[in-house]
Amino acid sequence: MITPGWAPIHCDSYGIPKRMDGLRVLDVGAWDGYWTFEALKRGAREVVAIDDFSDFLGSLPQRDRKGWETFDACQEILGFTEECCKRLEMSVYDVSEELLGRFDVVFFFGTFYHLRHPLLALDRLSSVCDSDIYVESAILDNYSPYQGGIGKGYSGNQMVMEFYPNKEYGNNATNWWVPTLWCLANMTLAAGFKQCQAWKLQDSPQQLPLCRGFVHATKQ
Template sequence: MSLSEDVRRFPYWYHRIELSEGVFTPGWAPINPGAYQIPKDLTGKRVLDVGAWDGYWTFEALKRGARQVVAIDDFSDHLGSLDESDRQAWATFDFCRSALGYDAARCDRREMSVYEVSETQMGRFDVVFFFGTLYHLRHPLLALDRLAAVTDELICVETAILDDYSVYRGGLGKGYSGSEVVMEFYPRDEYGSNDTNWWVPNLNCLMRMVFAAGFPHATGWKLTDSPKVLPECRGFAQGRRQPVPPADSTTH
């Protein structure tokens, strides 16, 4: 059986991952990976990937030289529409890890909640990826505090944001794009018809949450300048312990 045929055995792919030349998993995320501005060079860094799903960012960190990546997920998000059987725990991640030739020591993965992250359990990390997860949490600032407690250099956070979309103000084009510091709460499935979506901040709020978690140098930006559909209403924040040196050339 070919690699392409093996890929088709899985009922659902979230990430689009290149496994070999011309062979990709048929996922749709991330929508615009270049906009994340992840450091090009992660040589020697220990990285934590929270909410790893199929592992796109885990494998990307390894491609950029990370000495080890630990991926965690609790498989609680079903996008509001997937059957339980569609999320096959670590099956897709393990398949990609094997296809890409990474061993379990350098490319570790653990089933656990972000609230369980601790230095005692996992040690410390230079860089933390926290993508597509914050809005699924009932206690988002607590999660940021847990991650901050194990992060030495940089945290990168990607999430849904309110700047161009608000459930309670009328939808697309009715968000909070000014100086407001706002977060909306969804007790049912108000956001994206997904009952695991709990909180969404605007970008201003997101940066201040990262700052409050213990990163004095916090910046943020929208991933899509003028989103046309809800999945494009995403923002990104970076929190650093130290300011970026003036001659820094590690982002793109």
């Protein structure tokens, strides 16, 4: 069974290790579970997937708002049991060691810019993470609605994050904050991680969906 998806995932760009044997993983904003199941395929011993579905791409009609329906179908088809693959409908702000335990790795993809309090979210995730966090987000390096659009972002390592009270970014009312890549990396460090790498999906993107950045930080 092959599903084309709404937006193709550039898998290799995320920098996830080919093997994750024995690791316990938290997948934040899991949606349909692509990275949940990918971590299990790479050897993770357990993945906990969380989402509160507060985005729904900002504009999906009610009939297309499936919640965990697709996730559950994929879990059944791929044969992953609840012992190694759990999913919880909850906010990232409610993440705690008491509720979820501790994790070796945290995935934080496509979620940062939908949050009203992104640094608080990073603090919460840091509090349950013993080693590595991987973050993916929209970034401002090559696009800013306030600077003039594509090619008019902040390309010089500026420490900038823009606030969108309405639909300024992508015509989506659930896009609240977008940082520069440099800002995203330093916010991750400020949350308690140490060594950090950051990179862009494309050096000179010509479309808004390609204006994305990645951060890998560790506590080791």
